[in-house]
Amino acid sequence: MTDVMTSPTTQLPAPPRRRKAVWLRELALLPALVVVFVIGGLVDDTFVGWSNIVSILTASAALSLVVLGESLVLITGKFDLSLESTMGLAPALGAMVVIPAASAGFGVELPAAIGLLIIPLCGALVGFVNGFLIVKLKLNAFIVTLAMLTVLRGVQVGSTKGKTLFNLPDSFTDLATTTFAGLPMSVWLAAVLFAIAGWVLRYHRVGRALYAIGGNREAARAAGVRVDRIAWAVFVVAGILAAIGGLAYTGYVGALGANQGSGMILQVFAAAVIGGVSLDGGKGTLVGALTGVLLLSSVSSLLNYAHVTAEWQGAIYGAIILVALIIARYAGGKPQT
Amino acid sequence: MTALPAGESAVPVVSAVGVGKRYGPTVALHDVSLTVHPGESHALVGRNGAGKSTLVSILTGLSATDTGHVEFGGEPAPPLSKQDDWKARVACVYQHAMVVPQLTVAENLFLNRQAGGGFSIGWKSLRRKARELLDSWDVHVDVDTPAGELSVEDRQFVEIARALSYGARFIVLDEPTAQLDSQAIERLFERMRQMQAGGVTFLFISHHLHEVYEVCQAVTVLRDAKHVLTAPVSEVGKAQLVDAMTGEPGGLSVRDAASRESLEADAAEILSVDGLSGDGFRDVSFRLRRGEVVGLAGSNASGKHQVAETVYGLRPPSAGTIRVDGKPLRPGDIPAAIRAGIGCVPRDRHHEGLVLEHSIADNATLSILDRIGRGGIASPSARRAKATQALADYDIVAASAEQPVSDLSGGNQQKVVLARALIGDPRVVVLINPTAGVDVKSKEALLAVVDRVRAEGKAVLIVSDELDDLRLSDRVLVLRAGAVVAEHQAGWSDGDLVADIEGVELS
Numbered sequence: 001m002t003d004v005m006t007s008p009t010t011q012l013p014a015p016p017r018r019r020k021a022v023w024l025r026e027l028a029l030l031p032a033l034v035v036v037f038v039i040g041g042l043v044d045d046t047f048v049g050w051s052n053i054v055s056i057l058t059a060s061a062a063l064s065l066v067v068l069g070e071s072l073v074l075i076t077g078k079f080d081l082s083l084e085s086t087m088g089l090a091p092a093l094g095a096m097v098v099i100p101a102a103s104a105g106f107g108v109e110l111p112a113a114i115g116l117l118i119i120p121l122c123g124a125l126v127g128f129v130n131g132f133l134i135v136k137l138k139l140n141a142f143i144v145t146l147a148m149l150t151v152l153r154g155v156q157v158g159s160t161k162g163k164t165l166f167n168l169p170d171s172f173t174d175l176a177t178t179t180f181a182g183l184p185m186s187v188w189l190a191a192v193l194f195a196i197a198g199w200v201l202r203y204h205r206v207g208r209a210l211y212a213i214g215g216n217r218e219a220a221r222a223a224g225v226r227v228d229r230i231a232w233a234v235f236v237v238a239g240i241l242a243a244i245g246g247l248a249y250t251g252y253v254g255a256l257g258a259n260q261g262s263g264m265i266l267q268v269f270a271a272a273v274i275g276g277v278s279l280d281g282g283k284g285t286l287v288g289a290l291t292g293v294l295l296l297s298s299v300s301s302l303l304n305y306a307h308v309t310a311e312w313q314g315a316i317y318g319a320i321i322l323v324a325l326i327i328a329r330y331a332g333g334k335p336q337t
Numbered sequence: 338m339t340a341l342p343a344g345e346s347a348v349p350v351v352s353a354v355g356v357g358k359r360y361g362p363t364v365a366l367h368d369v370s371l372t373v374h375p376g377e378s379h380a381l382v383g384r385n386g387a388g389k390s391t392l393v394s395i396l397t398g399l400s401a402t403d404t405g406h407v408e409f410g411g412e413p414a415p416p417l418s419k420q421d422d423w424k425a426r427v428a429c430v431y432q433h434a435m436v437v438p439q440l441t442v443a444e445n446l447f448l449n450r451q452a453g454g455g456f457s458i459g460w461k462s463l464r465r466k467a468r469e470l471l472d473s474w475d476v477h478v479d480v481d482t483p484a485g486e487l488s489v490e491d492r493q494f495v496e497i498a499r500a501l502s503y504g505a506r507f508i509v510l511d512e513p514t515a516q517l518d519s520q521a522i523e524r525l526f527e528r529m530r531q532m533q534a535g536g537v538t539f540l541f542i543s544h545h546l547h548e549v550y551e552v553c554q555a556v557t558v559l560r561d562a563k564h565v566l567t568a569p570v571s572e573v574g575k576a577q578l579v580d581a582m583t584g585e586p587g588g589l590s591v592r593d594a595a596s597r598e599s600l601e602a603d604a605a606e607i608l609s610v611d612g613l614s615g616d617g618f619r620d621v622s623f624r625l626r627r628g629e630v631v632g633l634a635g636s637n638a639s640g641k642h643q644v645a646e647t648v649y650g651l652r653p654p655s656a657g658t659i660r661v662d663g664k665p666l667r668p669g670d671i672p673a674a675i676r677a678g679i680g681c682v683p684r685d686r687h688h689e690g691l692v693l694e695h696s697i698a699d700n701a702t703l704s705i706l707d708r709i710g711r712g713g714i715a716s717p718s719a720r721r722a723k724a725t726q727a728l729a730d731y732d733i734v735a736a737s738a739e740q741p742v743s744d745l746s747g748g749n750q751q752k753v754v755l756a757r758a759l760i761g762d763p764r765v766v767v768l769i770n771p772t773a774g775v776d777v778k779s780k781e782a783l784l785a786v787v788d789r790v791r792a793e794g795k796a797v798l799i800v801s802d803e804l805d806d807l808r809l810s811d812r813v814l815v816l817r818a819g820a821v822v823a824e825h826q827a828g829w830s831d832g833d834l835v836a837d838i839e840g841v842e843l844s
Binding site: 103174202203204205208211212215216217219220221222223224225226282283 | 480651671672674675681683688689690691692693694696699700702703704705706709713714715716720757835
């Protein structure tokens with residue numbers, strides 16, 4: 001056998017093959033998406049109709065904003081569980097300073113614009129505190145954000161006395177109800193924010209710094225990246241995105257439940273990981289994360305079309321996430337560390 | 338059993354015959370044979386990428402050979418699935434710790450066999466057995482210490498003892514001296530000789546050829562995945578050995594600073610360090626002028642690394658000033674140091690030098706991302722162009738700038754770190770262990786770059802354990818216990834410098 005071997009090539013690295021491969025990996029979920037739509041089409045013709053596609057996109061918009069925030073945090077090598085509670089609390093606080101006390105508001109009845117402004121500010125504040133605890137005090141991100149998740153949910157339930165907020169001003173639901181070119185504004189907003197964030201990640205030094213921090217914190221620091229400052233800022237940005245995602249969700253549902261966002265962190269993580277964002281940091285793209293969101297939303301829609309009863313949807317949805325993780329593991333070819 | 342060759346007293350401990358291995362299109366090992374006789378220390382040398390690691394992984398049962406076969410004591414090697422049988426024959430002590438740091442030495446020694454065949458773990462007897470084992474090989478380590486708190490030296494002895502406890506009498510030492518200071522290296526060699534006398538055979542891997550002469554009886558050289566030479570150490574000269582490794586005659590051609598024109602008397606002062614104190618050193622002052630190379634020498638505990646890291650801002654000083662071109666530098670602020678014109682090759686390329694999974698382009702441009710385009714825009718094409726230029730400038734062997742640095746050999750990885758230190762065209766270059774763990778040829782290439790940037794007028798501060806690196810220096814400052822104790826002008830003799838480093842008087 002030995003004479004078949006060519007001359008040793010240990011010094012010569014593998015041929016260039018990467019740039020194409022990167023794109024293929026980013027779109028690794030497209031076949032899965034196609035499969036979902038084929039099955040959906042078989043179950044019911046209208047699944048592949050325009051109106052259902054619009055509804056899948058609308059449902060994706062809110063989730064995708066949170067996934068965007070989480071992906072940025074994950075790429076930096078940290079994570080944030082509390083985003084699901086921010087999703088509920090931020091719009092709730094924003095609404096309660098606007099709506100009358102009769103509708104479970106605080107009774108101060110400030111102008112709606114201020115309420116809308118409070119939403120991202122609330123998200124930023126939560127992110128700021130998370131960043132302080134995790135980056136400055138160097139507490140463990142898992143337990144800090146898990147505690148924060150509980151605190152925020154508790155604040156929302158406590159301040160609303162567990163009630164669902166109705167009678168929201170129109171401006172709170174405009175994001176999901178006004179449309180442009182047939183799609184709700186929330187979809188356009190998500191698309192624009194994804195495009196901006198994707199551009200920054202690829203073309204701007206701050207984006208490259210996120211990858212470097214997640215890939216090797218010490219190396220990033222030694223190269224002159226202000227590691228702590230950027231990592232902290234990412235928590236703030238994630239909080240803002242989750243708050244806006246919460247507003248989009250409120251508009252989509254039309255009311256603001258005390259448990260808005262509860263349990264959604266699983267979908268957020270699943271979408272990011274299925275889309276190829278590494279939990280270890282330093283790896284992943286927003287195109288991947290976005291396809292992850294679309295896949296989960298499509299599956300969710302498919303469950304409705306297939307008349308799976310509400311009681312069983314959770315179990316089946318969770319199981320499908322597990323299957324999707326397994327498929328993504330082998331389609332992506334690399335361990336999902 | 339085949340007849341023994343004349344002159345050999347015993348069956349070889351291990352013999353690999355015609356071993357070959359390929360990974361995809363890459364030939365990692367081609368028709369390599371190695372025979373190690375009982376009781377000897379056999380050196381395995383070669384440049385990074387020569388196939389040493391592949392050969393070790395085959396000899397230790399971590400991967401299967403594609404061609405050829407391996408025998409232990411004249412019997413065929415056990416199948417890969419029988420790892421216990423492999424453990425009874427051979428073990429490797431790697432550069433990186435293979436212990437569970439949180440568990441005690443005793444538990445690490447008997448990991449997964451703590452109960453010794455019984456049902457529950459008898460902690461008392463476990464500790465007793467551990468102590469007996471260590472005592473029998475004369476290893477003085479407290480068995481109750483968490484393994485993570487051991488010094489590198491002790492950790493290696495514990496790993497050797499663990500290997501011996503499985504019955505193996507053939508131990509592979511993978512660059513055991515890389516992280517040790519010279520006294521610890523001496524102790525290691527002494528222990529190796531004792532164990533050899535006790536019937537243990539070593540395969541010794543090192544980049545330091547003088548160690549081969551000190552402790553080994555035979556040497557095998559690999560180059561480009563092929564076997565080049567096996568001979569008794571007494572029959573090969575150092576130059577011949579270097580030639581065998583590099584494939585070309587000449588040996589290590591590092592330019593000695595004494596052989597070049599001395600620094601111009603009026604060369605401008607660029608870096609001034611005054612009364613610098615910090616963690617592990619105090620009151621260090623020195624000047625660096627345009628085109629000057631200053632070396633910092635000392636043992637690992639001398640504080641030399643800390644001094645250099647403080648200059649670059651990796652550590653905050655507790656007192657003292659650092660000035661570049663007369664302007665004081667904000668202490669402990671790396672971005673400020675970079676802006677002031679300091680570039681740095683940090684101490685450990687894996688720990689703080691590189692993001693291994695990222696591309697050469699990403700790594701090489703990481704410290705100048707803010708300067709590539711306006712407003713912080715750093716487009717992939719601009720980064721790629723910068724990095725492609727660096728590939729050519731620093732002779733980095735890679736398919737393209739898009740290749741992840743984890744694919745590269747150690748020497749080429751280190752060139753990427755150096756490229757990043759120089760990519761912003763700094764005036765002061767701080768090099769910490771710039772040639773650690775790289776092969777002879779890469780070392781030459783790296784030092785040639787240093788010589789080049791010096792000639793361009795950059796000031797270089799070089800911290801190294803290796804005398805070859807320090808030869809470029811116009812002067813070498815020796816640190817001991819955190820203070821500068823001596824200064825040697827270019828042309829120093831190895832003996833004098835080492836005596837100062839170790840704090841011994843040469844009579």
